[in-house]
Amino acid sequence: MSTTANQKAGIGSVLWDYLTTVDHKKIAILYLIGGMFFFLVGGLQAMLIRIQLIVPENEFLSAQFYNEVLTMHGTTMIFLAAMPLLFALMNAVLPLQIGARDVAFPFVNALGFWLFFFGGIFLNISWFTGGAPDAGWTAYAPLSVFSEGHGVDYYSIGLQIAGFGTLMAGINFLVTVINMRAPGMTYMRMPLFTWTSFIASVLILFAFPALTVGLFLLTFDRLFGANFFNPDMGGNAIIWEHLFWIFGHPEVYILILPAFGVFSEVIPAFAKKRLFGYSSMVFATILIAFLGFMVWAHHMFTVGLGPIANSIFAVATMAIAVPTGIKIFNWLFTLWGGQIRMTSPMVFALGFIPTFTIGGMTGVMLASAAADFQYHDSYFVVAHFHYVIVGGVVLGIFAGLIYWWPKMFGTLLNEKLNHWFFWLFFIGFHLTFFLQHFLGLMGMPRRYWTYLEGQNLDLFNLISTIGAFFMAVGTLVFLYNVVKTQMKGEKVSGDPWDARTLEWSIPSPPPFYNFKQEPLVRGLDPLWIEKMQGNGKIQPAEPLGDIHMPNRSLTPFMISLGLFIAGFGIMYQGGMWVLAGIGFATTLGSMLYRSLKDDIGYHVHKEELEEEGDGSNG
Amino acid sequence: MAEDVLKSGDLPENPERATLEGRNKFMGFWFFLGGETVLFASLFGTFLALRNSNAGGPAAEDIFGLGLVFIMTVLLLTSSLTSVYAMYHMKNNDFKKMQLWLGITVVLGLGFLGMEIYEFYHYVHGYEFGFTTSAFSSAFYTLVGFHGAHVAFGLSWFVALMIRNAKRGLNLYNAPKFYIGSLYWHFIDVVWVFIFTVVYLLGKVG
Numbered sequence: 001m002s003t004t005a006n007q008k009a010g011i012g013s014v015l016w017d018y019l020t021t022v023d024h025k026k027i028a029i030l031y032l033i034g035g036m037f038f039f040l041v042g043g044l045q046a047m048l049i050r051i052q053l054i055v056p057e058n059e060f061l062s063a064q065f066y067n068e069v070l071t072m073h074g075t076t077m078i079f080l081a082a083m084p085l086l087f088a089l090m091n092a093v094l095p096l097q098i099g100a101r102d103v104a105f106p107f108v109n110a111l112g113f114w115l116f117f118f119g120g121i122f123l124n125i126s127w128f129t130g131g132a133p134d135a136g137w138t139a140y141a142p143l144s145v146f147s148e149g150h151g152v153d154y155y156s157i158g159l160q161i162a163g164f165g166t167l168m169a170g171i172n173f174l175v176t177v178i179n180m181r182a183p184g185m186t187y188m189r190m191p192l193f194t195w196t197s198f199i200a201s202v203l204i205l206f207a208f209p210a211l212t213v214g215l216f217l218l219t220f221d222r223l224f225g226a227n228f229f230n231p232d233m234g235g236n237a238i239i240w241e242h243l244f245w246i247f248g249h250p251e252v253y254i255l256i257l258p259a260f261g262v263f264s265e266v267i268p269a270f271a272k273k274r275l276f277g278y279s280s281m282v283f284a285t286i287l288i289a290f291l292g293f294m295v296w297a298h299h300m301f302t303v304g305l306g307p308i309a310n311s312i313f314a315v316a317t318m319a320i321a322v323p324t325g326i327k328i329f330n331w332l333f334t335l336w337g338g339q340i341r342m343t344s345p346m347v348f349a350l351g352f353i354p355t356f357t358i359g360g361m362t363g364v365m366l367a368s369a370a371a372d373f374q375y376h377d378s379y380f381v382v383a384h385f386h387y388v389i390v391g392g393v394v395l396g397i398f399a400g401l402i403y404w405w406p407k408m409f410g411t412l413l414n415e416k417l418n419h420w421f422f423w424l425f426f427i428g429f430h431l432t433f434f435l436q437h438f439l440g441l442m443g444m445p446r447r448y449w450t451y452l453e454g455q456n457l458d459l460f461n462l463i464s465t466i467g468a469f470f471m472a473v474g475t476l477v478f479l480y481n482v483v484k485t486q487m488k489g490e491k492v493s494g495d496p497w498d499a500r501t502l503e504w505s506i507p508s509p510p511p512f513y514n515f516k517q518e519p520l521v522r523g524l525d526p527l528w529i530e531k532m533q534g535n536g537k538i539q540p541a542e543p544l545g546d547i548h549m550p551n552r553s554l555t556p557f558m559i560s561l562g563l564f565i566a567g568f569g570i571m572y573q574g575g576m577w578v579l580a581g582i583g584f585a586t587t588l589g590s591m592l593y594r595s596l597k598d599d600i601g602y603h604v605h606k607e608e609l610e611e612e613g614d615g616s617n618g
Numbered sequence: 619m620a621e622d623v624l625k626s627g628d629l630p631e632n633p634e635r636a637t638l639e640g641r642n643k644f645m646g647f648w649f650f651l652g653g654e655t656v657l658f659a660s661l662f663g664t665f666l667a668l669r670n671s672n673a674g675g676p677a678a679e680d681i682f683g684l685g686l687v688f689i690m691t692v693l694l695l696t697s698s699l700t701s702v703y704a705m706y707h708m709k710n711n712d713f714k715k716m717q718l719w720l721g722i723t724v725v726l727g728l729g730f731l732g733m734e735i736y737e738f739y740h741y742v743h744g745y746e747f748g749f750t751t752s753a754f755s756s757a758f759y760t761l762v763g764f765h766g767a768h769v770a771f772g773l774s775w776f777v778a779l780m781i782r783n784a785k786r787g788l789n790l791y792n793a794p795k796f797y798i799g800s801l802y803w804h805f806i807d808v809v810w811v812f813i814f815t816v817v818y819l820l821g822k823v824g
């Protein structure tokens with residue numbers, strides 16, 4: 001099971017290892033590879049969009065193809081890049097941060113990954129079978145219902161499969177945090193990344209089923225002649241918008257909260273101070289999540305819900321700025337008077353704070369319903385959400401990846417290249433999106449394929465496209481860094497950043513059972529406490545004993561594969577119905593197998609453990 | 619110790635929560651039901667928005683008869699009660715009686731499902747009220763059909779567990795499985811109470 005054994009093993013056995021793994025650290029790597037792959041695909045689509053818009057009346061892409069690229073860019077980035085990359089971080093560190101040997105549901109965790117994986121592949125097969133979805137990532141009815149071909153069917157079924165996976169992952173993290181914490185790891189001692197991931201999981205649990213239903217209705221309308229969104233038959237297209245945004249607004253907080261968590265780890269570590277206002281951070285996180293469910297209609301101000309509904313949703317939306325502001329100030333106060341080390345994760349954090357603040361500010365502008373009639377569906381909205389998503393979520397993901405890279409792989413990414421990556425990406429980002437605020441205010445609608453000459457839109461669009469190239473080059477620098485670092489394979493210690501939390505108290509990468517003995521947690525930032533008051537090592541909470549571990553399993557892969565196959569049957573119908581039969585039989589058969597076959601795991605015996613060092617980071 | 623969970627007899631008082639795995643399952647399943655609640659809430663919301671949108675097709679008061687639905691309600695509510703008995707016997711470590719009451723639960727559930735299929739058949743053939751007839755019909759079949767599918771899934775789950783464990787009896791490994799099966803069954807039952815009220819009662823008198 002040790003890493004050296006893996007390196008010697010052939011490609012076939014490595015593949016089998018990853019296909020059947022239920023180890024959260026390996027699942028993290030799977031999520032990382034999957035998420036990065038789709039991040040690059042989505043990035044390529046972004047470049048195509050910006051090249052099309054570089055000059056007025058450009059014909060680089062056809063209008064139809066542009067719609068497909070635009071739709072897939074948004075869908076891919078949200079569902080197939082940002083979410084899995086966050087899950088990669090959560091899987092890699094959340095159990096370690098709470099001193100757990102494993103997650104609550106290792107099997108379900110693997111299932112979550114494979115569902116995401118097959119959902120993502122399913123969506124992208126549409127490129128090769130007659131056209132990708134083309135109704136925008138929000139797939140508003142009735143456009144999405146009447147969109148020709150099967151593109152939107154790939155959207156509704158692909159996201160359905162991936163969405164089940166997200167739900168599985170969310171439930172797993174919820175129970176992991178509640179039931180698997182080490183002795184002494186009380187809720188109010190949990191690291192902020194664990195807290196925010198925990199709350200994001202609550203949001204997943206209550207938000208994703210609304211999307212599930214929306215996607216079912218869309219599928220039924222398109223493929224089975226239902227009339228949910230068809231006004232001729234009594235249907236109502238606005239139902240889609242409600243369901244989508246009841247899911248969609250919590251979704252943006254599902255994305256940003258874990259990123260907030262990353263920065264709340266990075267900033268104390270490199271300011272050498274405990275997080276300022278820890279309990280208010282926890283409180284603000286919960287408040288954001290709570291309010292996040294009550295603001296969905298701010299995406300629908302122009303629908304005509306009436307002035308009263310609009311006012312209520314406007315006020316609720318603006319209220320979210322308060323807990324968000326609390327967080328911003330807490331980060332600033334943590335920096336205040338700290339011994340700041342300008343490592344690359346810290347530089348990402350420092351870039352994040354002003355960028356995200358601008359995004360929040362435009363958010364409050366959008367939230368004033370009357371003004372939103374001007375901003376809505378213009379490039380102003382595009383600028384807003386890229387400031388929060390790229391300036392918040394994406395910077396957070398990369399800060400987290402760089403910060404925890406040593407924990408995941410035992411190597412340290414080259415700091416110089418990390419800084420290059422940051423500056424290229426950061427400057428490119430502001431070049432690309434800052435001017436889009438003004439493009440929007442000047443009346444450029446979002447999602448249009450092209451624009452006319454002589455409307456003063458040319459220069460800003462040109463600059464925006466140039467910025468996008470900077471971001472692309474920055475990303476390539478990061479990739480180069482990853483390849484270079486892994487080729488070199490230079491190992492670092494278990495605690496290369498001199499950090500504060502539990503995950504840094506064990507070797508990098510950790511043994512498959514994480515903690516040889518359950519750690520005893522004596523307060524917030526437990527490792528730092530031991531460094532200051534003890535011998536720098538976490539004290540064990542139990543004598544050395546046998547460790548229970550789960551068995552590997554191919555079943556999660558099979559369950560997901562079945563749904564993937566069934567999707568084609570449902571979509572193409574006719575003779576292809578047989579695929580639905582095969583697919584559902586595979587899925588249900590695998591579930592039955594899972595339910596009926598005893599799977600009680602195995603034990604690593606004390607004697608084996610005694611041979612392998614003391615389990616600390618040294 | 620790992621093998622101990624497969625031993626039957628001499629179980630603690632709450633066998634479904636005696637192991638960490640059992641407690642995890644128990645809690646994870648509660649969360650899952652929380653998600654299911656949002657799923658059905660979304661379906662109910664959609665139905666409420668479309669319940670009068672029959673687009674010239676049959677309307678609720680034209681087709682619903684409360685008699686059959688009342689019997690279905692009684693069957694399903696009773697089956698919830700019988701599954702409680704089954705869990706009671708599980709806690710008393712009486713496997714035979716647990717199986718018996720689960721068997722009764724399954725029979726009642728099958729009765730419910732059979733009547734639902736008859737009901738749908740009747741609507742389609744007696745009233746030409748199909749899935750594609752109107753927005754109302756789509757919403758009706760989707761909401762009630764999702765519930766029906768849950769019933770069918772729950773029944774298959776119970777039957778599978780009963781057959782699998784018939785010979786070896788209760789142990790710490792399968793007790794949580796039976797228990798969350800019954801949780802699921804209660805949830806389905808509660809959803810039906812809402813369907814009965816929102817779809818049928820409101821459709822008939824509202």
Ligand code: HEM
Pocket residue numbers: 138252253255256298299317318320321324359360361362363364366367368372375376377381384385388389392393
């Ligand atoms: C203070 C916090 C925020 C406020 C007040 C706010 C407000 C708004 C409003 C009112 C809109 C609708 C604009 C329109 O379509 O006319 C909007 C759009 C959007 N926001 Fe925010 N927002 C905030 C933070 C965030 C965060 C943190 C994220 C994501 C991480 C985010 C992601 C988005 C997205 C993706 C859209 C556009 C969706 C679309 O139409 O495609 N927002 N925001």
Ligand SMILES: [Cu+2]
Pocket residue numbers: 248249252295296298299
């Ligand atoms: Cu929103």
